[in-house]
Amino acid sequence: MGKGLPKRSEDYSQWYNELVKRADLAENSAVRGCMVIKPYGYSIWEKMQATLDRMFKETGHSNAYFPLFIPKSYMSREAAHVEGFAKECAVVTHYRLKNDASGKNVIVDPDAKLEEELIIRPTSETLIWNTYKNWIQSYRDLPLLLNQWANVVRWEMRTRLFLRTAEFLWQEGHTAHATRKEAMDETLKILGIYSEFAEKHMAIPVLKGIKSESEKFAGAVDTYCIEALMQDGKALQAGTSHFLGQNFARAFDVKFATKDGDLEYVWGTSWGVSTRLIGALIMAHSDDDGLILPPNLAPIQIVIIPIYRNDEEFNRVTEKAVKIRTSLQSRGYSVHFDNRDTYKPGWKFAEYELKGVPVRLALGPKDLDQDTIEVVRRDLREKEIINMDQLEGKIESLMPDIHRTIYLKALKFREEHTFQADTYEEFRELLDTKGGFVYAHWDGSAETEALIKDKTKATIRLIPLDIEKEVGKCILTGKPSNQRVLFAKAY
RNA sequence: CGGGGAAUAGCGCAGUCCGGCAGCGCGCUACGUUCGGGACGUAGAGGUCCGGGGUUCAAAUCCCCGUUCCCCGACCA
16 A cells, blocks of 8 residues: 555546545445445544434424335336336345255245345335325325435446445435425425535535436426536536425325315425435545545544653643643534554654544644644645644634635635536537536437437536526527526536 | 456565466564654564366466456446
8 A cells, every 4th residue: 555645637536436445434345336434434424414414303304214125016106216216226035045955055045035026225205105195194294394314225337435336325305295385495495405514514515406307306396406516527416305296196195185175195305415425525625635524524623643752751742632632622622632652643644634634733842841732724734833822712713714715615616617608519628628517508308418418428417596597599409598507527 | 238457465466478485565463763744673473376177296377167356338316
């Protein structure tokens, strides 16, 4: 194992793969396409969970848990839905193993075939709506606002740690409402939560919009999304919120009695973010020396490195370091004092840079004599020696400043990589030379969209929600268009 | 599913062409010197050379069969 990471400029995806492993976030597992999320990586997920869970609860949602297995017949109830997921479903066919004739190998017992095969959930709409049918009879049972934290399986051919794995962790919200408007409001409310989370906690600027017909969730009427731009100029969908209309209510016959005594189908939404967000976090901010984590999600926000030459110095430094740790912890920071004697300071500096710890404090004999401490911020690598009594104030201003700085850096990058194209040649040129987001006119047809994707690998990431209408001509067909849509190559 | 590559110590690899003691770097263990930007010395531990079969006095190396993984495409959160 070499010391440095591959350079982003030379091989972005190799840089990403190496970084995920070297920073101890995750590794490949014995099962193809699946990952082991290591403690440091999982800790980031736990922080994401904690914040999102609080945001969901604050907006009236409750958590529940539905099974991993879905009866095969449920999948076919909603036609578009089965179409969308059929090609990537893992199926349970048997429920027992036994020894083979030699007694050495375990085989599937052919006598233990399931009556009805079970699908491992690729998402839970079908099972949940089948359950909602029993829970909802009257308008008084609505709205039903549930979320679940779960794993799902989508049998992908090509996988990458966090970005696309056969099994991944996520949350899926499933709500039921009495009116179309209420369900639509819910869809947009969640989109707002996702976008706020991305910007205020992940420090990633995102664009909100609606998916084209061919990019939307199978079974939804409309899919809303947030899209972020990664440092290699590729877009990444960071969250989706679906307006399901009455599609699943019809498929699973979920009706409710209105105040007037009429029977109507329930309106639904579903929405989710996954461990893919960790991939977004890595690719949005990190550099050639390692991760750069926003303070709100960093498992360790502050690390203290002791500098010493002998036991006497170590003891003096430790005494002071422990006091600093306690004081910062009491202010709510997560602080790690790395007192291992088995690694040198220089090694530790590099290690915590690799792991993206936002603030590093170094404390040595000179500091004790002069009542100072060295403060280094990971994002800008600025090193400062300050008086000890300024430390708490310094940390207090540093944390939000780091957040702001990396957010603005990501925003600047996005702005510098967002273009408008008015002709196909221009469009092509931008994608080939600069990458990034390109606003262009599109005639609204799935055929044109597919053709553009075929020729350029770029897809419509979203149809912007709050953009001025503008009459123009489709870059490919020249047919009329009344709004630009956002194109990019995407993960 | 199509095309290409690989499998040798915990990790990264050499050795394979041309058969002849199982190697290198990192990591690991012990001791000593070090410690303000990835220290150094000395001594050690660690192997089903992917699996099975064949050729041979002798196979990591040659032949046959099988398995797994990676990369590039098509498909996808």
